[in-house]
Amino acid sequence: MTRTVRKAAVLGAGSMGGGIAAQFANAGVPVVLLDVTAEQARAGLARQIKAGAFMHDSAVALVETGGIDADLGRLADADWIVEAVVENLDVKRALFARVEAVRRDGAAVSSNTSTIPLARLTEGLPERFARDFVITHFFNPVRHMRLLEVVAGPRTDPATAALVREAADRLLGKTVIDCRDTPAFIANRIGCYWMTVALMEAFAHGLTVEEADAVAGRPFGIPPTGIFGLFDLVGIDLVPHVWGSLFDALPADDAHRAHDILGQPRLRAMIEAGQVGRKAGGGFYRMVKDAAGRKTREVMDLDTGAYRPEQPAPAVAPDLATLMARDDALGRYAWAVLSQTVSYAAAVAPVIADDPAAVDAAMELGYNWSRGPFALADAVGCRTIADRLAAEGRDVPPLLAEAAAAGGFHRPPLRAPGVLRLDDAAVMEDTPAACLRDLGDGIACLSFRTKMNVVSEDLLAAVERVTARRDLAGLVLANDHPRAFSAGADLAHFVALLDDPAGLDAYILRGQQAFRALRAAPFPVVGAPQGVAVGGGCEILLHCDAVQAWAEAGLGLVERLVGIIPGWGGTTRLLLRMAARADLPKGPLPAPAAAFETIAGARISRSALEARAMGFLGEGDGITMNRDRLLADAKARCLALAPGYAPSAEQAVALPGPSGRVSLMNGVHAARAAGRLSPHDVVVLEELAAIVTGGDTQPAALVAEDALYALEREAVRRLAATAATRDRLRAMLETGKPLAN
Structure with missing residues (x-):
């Protein structure tokens, strides 16, 4: 490719836009982040810093903030402009018209929409704009969610789509999945349906929150939040907006319409009461303090809406096929969720995706499933599912029937060109x-x-x-x-x-x-x-x-946490690396001090x-x-x-000797006096200070690698003989936590 992304711009500094800007910066790409005002853009940047969106403080400096009215001209040299403003067609189209007036030829423009079709976004806009426009649907938090859904239109220049895919893949670290221009694309089309079915069927089968989450979790390969925990995490107040927008766009005969989640009485009551999930202090779950001040979790009774102490999760078979074969409420619930989810995915996959593997990848990456719906069907048995659907008088989608006849979907995992496994x-x-x-x-x-x-x-x-x-x-x-x-x-x-x-x-x-x-x-x-x-x-x-x-x-x-020092050459190699750094001052002490600080920090x-x-x-x-x-x-x-x-070649390094060790230990003793270190920490750090300063060498004398490795071994031997180190090692082995002694 001759076109690359050397500079990016993001319009909208909300949680999504700010996260996209941060990820460009993490990749080393300068980015302009604009919002309605520069103050709002700076506030959005501050939220991303607090949320941990940046991989290092140095990346923050690559983000420039500004206001759309005053600073839109700064987009003129951007190679990729991402729009992430409010999900409103009129607002987006008005902004696109302004962007078109300032962007250079060939600059890609993408919208982060999750509900508005591309055709409507570009309707009435110039052909020049349509050629360089795609939809890029990121998932939040942008830094950690690897899925990116891309929709290119019939007028999109293939080179522009290729530029976005390549930059998203190699710069932003995303797995790019091409989607059709259909409502909610792939992950949210399937994911929202699954969430609806899993919640509505839990009510229909009379399950408790704990029972439904136990079934919807490990057996399905869903994150341990389960279904009710996921609604708490997402925010129950978003149901009317997200599902309402989805229903407005879905075909009239879509199976999603058979489940009236918008009218579900318990959800409506919770929204009215402000019980909308974690961000509000509680939803289906909430944390409370008992009489002793300990935090415990309470769960909502789905019939009454009252909270009660959480009960242990019921024992369920980790094997989904075994679980759904049970003739009890849990087994029937598992079958209801699996059968409807697989049937829906098989029915809509030919419309929304190029291949079933893309659907599985979207659900695995966008919803953190360990297996997508078609991989789940393969694990349970496509023939088993199809036969049971037919026996119940339910439709068997053609794609599922084909898989049943072929012995399963068994599609190879989605893979981008050049990926080696x-x-x-x-x-x-x-x-x-x-x-x-x-x-x-x-x-x-x-x-x-x-x-x-x-x-x-x-x-x-x-x-x-x-x-x-x-x-x-x-x-x-x-x-x-x-x-x-x-x-x-x-x-x-x-x-x-x-x-x-x-x-x-x-x-x-x-x-x-x-x-x-x-x-x-x-x-x-x-x-x-x-x-x-x-x-x-x-x-x-x-x-x-x-x-x-x-x-x-x-x-x-x-290693300091368990009462030893890095003894397989880690202390030596880090010291030599610090000695070679051009950004440290010259002299025998800066490199030992830097290595000491890093290892001591653990x-x-x-x-x-x-x-x-x-x-x-x-x-x-x-x-x-x-x-x-x-x-x-x-x-x-x-x-x-x-x-x-x-x-x-083997290296030697000039080290300060005992005087340098005293200098390093002065800080250690001050930290101990301030209560930041334990008595045994001082013993461990004394050994570390001796190694990085060269032991008993003369000031500024060259110390060979062999001598440093020998110092490491001697230090580990001495420390391993102390009772305090032994207690730390055994505590870590038994509990997985370091002992502060």
């Missing part, structure tokens, strides 16, 4: 702890397979084997765990070695040697973290030649941008906004490093 790659070596796969072009990928990808002895062995190979052009460290690149060392194994000093020392030494082998390998190694990479997981990344991180990756060295970054600011990523490391593209980007980075690659 681990399942695509042939297995080269497979063990319970790790899997080595061939990514092609001589690049292999080592994926961890332990629980939460913790670093076990077997995983260290896998690293040792792969770094000894001579048949690779490069290695990527990546996995597809939904939450963790690696949660660090195998804590249970570490605790088991506490009474075996020799075994513990051997474990520490082996980890150091395995990680250092990544740097000494005859090929480049690229780490590709997604989710969290903490403790030993972060130390692995610090030993890679380069890192290609997902934008939302959380990196951190959190924080996990909230994004890759923050990880870079904390020193876990270097300026040359890459950030991938779209998680689906992480593996392909990491492979490309590895290929770029491969020609002429030679392992990095």
